[in-house]
Amino acid sequence: VNDRSAVLVRRAFASKSPRIRELLESVVRILDLDANVLLLGESGTGKDFLAELVHRTGRRSGGPFLKIDCANLPPDLFESELFGYEKGAFTDAHDRKTGKIELAQGGTLYFDEVGGLDLHLQAKLLRVFQERRITRLGGNASITLDARIIASSNVDLFEAVRAGTFRSDLYYRLNVMSLTLPPLRERREDIPILARRFLRRAAERYRRPAEDFSAESHSILRSYTWPGNVRELRNIAERAAILSTEPLAGPETLPTERFLSPRDILELAVAERWSLERLEAAYIAEVLRVTRNNRSRAADLLGINRKTLLEKRRKYGLP
Numbered sequence: 205v206n207d208r209s210a211v212l213v214r215r216a217f218a219s220k221s222p223r224i225r226e227l228l229e230s231v232v233r234i235l236d237l238d239a240n241v242l243l244l245g246e247s248g249t250g251k252d253f254l255a256e257l258v259h260r261t262g263r264r265s266g267g268p269f270l271k272i273d274c275a276n277l278p279p280d281l282f283e284s285e286l287f288g289y290e291k292g293a294f295t296d297a298h299d300r301k302t303g304k305i306e307l308a309q310g311g312t313l314y315f316d317e318v319g320g321l322d323l324h325l326q327a328k329l330l331r332v333f334q335e336r337r338i339t340r341l342g343g344n345a346s347i348t349l350d351a352r353i354i355a356s357s358n359v360d361l362f363e364a365v366r367a368g369t370f371r372s373d374l375y376y377r378l379n380v381m382s383l384t385l386p387p388l389r390e391r392r393e394d395i396p397i398l399a400r401r402f403l404r405r406a407a408e409r410y411r412r413p414a415e416d417f418s419a420e421s422h423s424i425l426r427s428y429t430w431p432g433n434v435r436e437l438r439n440i441a442e443r444a445a446i447l448s449t450e451p452l453a454g455p456e457t458l459p460t461e462r463f464l465s466p467r468d469i470l471e472l473a474v475a476e477r478w479s480l481e482r483l484e485a486a487y488i489a490e491v492l493r494v495t496r497n498n499r500s501r502a503a504d505l506l507g508i509n510r511k512t513l514l515e516k517r518r519k520y521g522l523p
């Protein structure tokens with residue numbers, strides 16, 4: 205294995221967490237191989253980030269990186285997008301079109317959220333993964349695929365296999381090498397490192413004075429549960445950079461009510477004379493957080509129906 209790539213990978217992550225370090229060792233081992241990689245982890249933990257890093261530092265860095273959004277592509281467009289077509293393959297096929305799979309030749313194909321594919325498309329892809337050959341719609345020639353395949357999922361695919369919504373043969377094909385990104389709350393040692401990094405970058409971009417968070421801000425950031433993981437941290441750090449007026453960004457640059465316990469919120473509300481509406485908004489935000497955005501559970505806890513919850517969320521602009 206190339207030492208330079210190993211250094212690049214570790215530097216990109218800048219992590220102190222033993223779990224991330226262990227994961228990066230596996231990453232480094234596969235950089236020069238063509239094994240399929242399956243990236244698992246909650247939303248915002250860095251699956252896209254890692255997929256691009258594997259591409260950039262691996263043996264196919266000279267080739268293209270193509271991301272395929274499996275959860276949002278309409279099923280009827282999926283096949284022609286992916287496989288391309290020959291002129292006359294169907295009524296609107298006025299010209300030949302190269303599919304995304306073919307465009308990834310020599311590079312990396314990243315299937316984002318594979319759990320979102322319906323069973324019919326799973327069968328089509330199984331053939332690609334197994335035989336590494338594709339045929340354009342309406343065509344005869346089969347083309348050999350020479351690309352690395354990475355897939356990601358934020359749902360438990362093994363569970364999906366058991367539930368019958370994900371093909372087991374596809375799962376085992378993809379699962380040659382699976383890497384699970386831990387949620388941010390299980391690697392708290394990385395919160396200050398990432399927070400500072402995101403803050404500095406954004407401060408530079410927006411020409412703001414922030415260089416780091418103050419000690420008090422760091423302690424608030426470290427104690428939060430981060431349901432949105434690294435993405436949420438990045439958003440908050442960038443917002444803090446914009447609001448900063450000094451080199452050390454204090455708690456006033458943070459959306460503090462997001463980090464407070466319900467009890468703290470009550471105390472703050474009384475001290476700052478919040479309106480009942482502001483208190484309600486903060487409470488709903490907290491309940492959504494602890495239920496991990498499970499709307500039915502949140503509505504249950506709040507003693508309102510889901511429709512009312514949705515209305516209030518919209519009214520208060522809650523995520």
Ligand SMILES: Nc1ncnc2c1ncn2[C@@H]1O[C@H](COP(=O)(O)OP(=O)(O)OP(=O)(O)O)[C@@H](O)[C@H]1O
Pocket residue numbers: 216217218245246247248249250251252253254358434435438
């Ligand atoms: N270790 C890291 N260092 C720097 N930035 C990171 C790191 N991990 C994640 N990020 C950033 O955090 C954000 C969220 O990461 P990413 O989009 O990769 O998450 P994801 O796991 O693909 O989420 P989803 O399941 O919602 O698609 C991105 O802006 C990404 O650049």
Ligand SMILES: [Mg+2]
Pocket residue numbers: 251252316356
């Ligand atoms: Mg993603």
